Amino acid sequence: MSAEFDLRHHGDAEVRGADAELTDLAVNVRADTPPDWLKARIAASLDGLAAYPDGRAARAAVAARHGVPVGRVLLAAGAAEAFVLLARALPARRPVVVHPQFTEPEAALRDAGHRVERVVLDERHGFRLDPAAVPDDADLVVIGNPTNPTSVLHPADVLAGLARPGRTLVVDEAFMDAVPDESESLAARTEVPGLVVLRSLTKTWGLAGLRIGYVLADEETIGALERVQPLWPVSTPALVAAEACCAGPALAEAARAAERTAADRAHLAARLAEFPEVRVCGPAAGPFLLIQVPGAAALRTRLRELGFAVRRGDTFPGLGPDWLRLAVRDRPTTDRLVIALGKALAEHRR
Known part of the structure; x- marks a missing residue:
């Protein structure tokens, strides 16, 4: 079922090996990051590289940031590693991935031997979640919020409504810190049964090369992942950054x-609206826009020749050859x- 989509294609492939310098609109990492103060903190940590990493302070900081017990936090080498851990640790019988979304969760599940089902959201409904589309007996459900690549922000209560006894509900919030006030976040919702929230620090802070993210879940799930x-x-540098x-x-x-990203996104959407051929998926909430x-494909190639790298959309289940992410x-x-x-x-x- 995965053969028709390249689940391992990511935005960095659009800029790798370029003959000339490209303006990168393919990777969703905030520009001009990491900031100088963060680079200084990371650089200062290099004096401690002789010692083994100690994650206690970073774990406590994450717990305090979300107002949850330390036992509900697991640090990971980016959210991508967390997907691999979940695929290996959870004995799911009927895993379901809601698409279009980041493809690494499905790839990790397949690599771990799981048979993955897809719930594909309808573009005619703005890629909004229809909870009734998720099978009642799905014991693992994965969804992004805001979703990459659609930039759709699903209501927190709608997502929480997917939870039920015997089900693990994985919500990828890698881009939630780019949403003003982090509205619709489930990170602090300790009362939702089976909830697992994934966070990344690589997008907002420009740390994709450092690899740092974390998982928020009940202590039993955290123990299984550990x-x-x-x-x-x-x-150690990643822990200091966290x-x-x-x-x-x-x-x-x-x-x-x-807040700046929201204003800049509105400007981008308004400028794209000048072209009748371009349809912008919205309303958008993430630091990227999906356009049809x-x-x-030819447009992406020509934009590359003109100095701009954009993300192809046809590697995301639920999208086709007429989609790009900016x-x-x-x-x-x-x-x-x-x-x-x-x-x-x-x-x-012409």
Whole structure:
């Protein structure tokens, strides 16, 4: 069932091996990051590399940041590692992945020998979740919020309503800190049975190369994940970064960045609306937009020639060859993109 989609294709492939420098709209990492203060904290940690990593302070910082007990936190080498741990640790009989979404959860489940079912959301309904589409006997359900690549933010209560006895509900909140006020987050909802929330620090803080994220779940699930996790899975610099990014000043900075991203996303959507061929999926809540445009593959190639890398959409189950994902950047970058896009579309019309 996975053969028709390249589940291992990610945005970094769009910029790798470029002959010339590209403006990167394919990777959803915030531009101009990590900030100098965070780089300084990480650099200072290098003096402690002779010692084995000690995650206690970072784990406590994550717990305090979300107001949950320390026993409900597991640190991981990015959210992607957490998907692998879940696939290996949970004995799911009927796992379901809600698409379109980040493809790594399904890939990890398949690699672990699971037979994965897909619930594909309807573009005609704006890729909004229909809870009735999830099979009642699914004992593992995976969904993103806000969802990559659709940028849809599902209501927290709708997602919580998927929980039931005997089911693990995995909500990927890798982009939730890019949403103003983190509205619709389930991270602190300890009363929802079987809930597992995944968070990433790589997107907002520009730490994709450092690999740091975490899992929030009940202590039994955390224990099961720990048992399949390698020893010392998170490096000392990554632990220092996690602790720093959960501190008050960092949270305030992230909140300001989320507000700027929302404004920049609105600007991007408005500029894209100037082209009748382009349909923007919305309302959007993440630091990226999903667009539908005829001839997207050729358009992506031409934009690359004009200096812009964008993410193809046809590797996501539920999407086809006419979809592209664009990371939100500042207004001058968007305006330069629009000039290139206008040129590429004009050529395509001829």
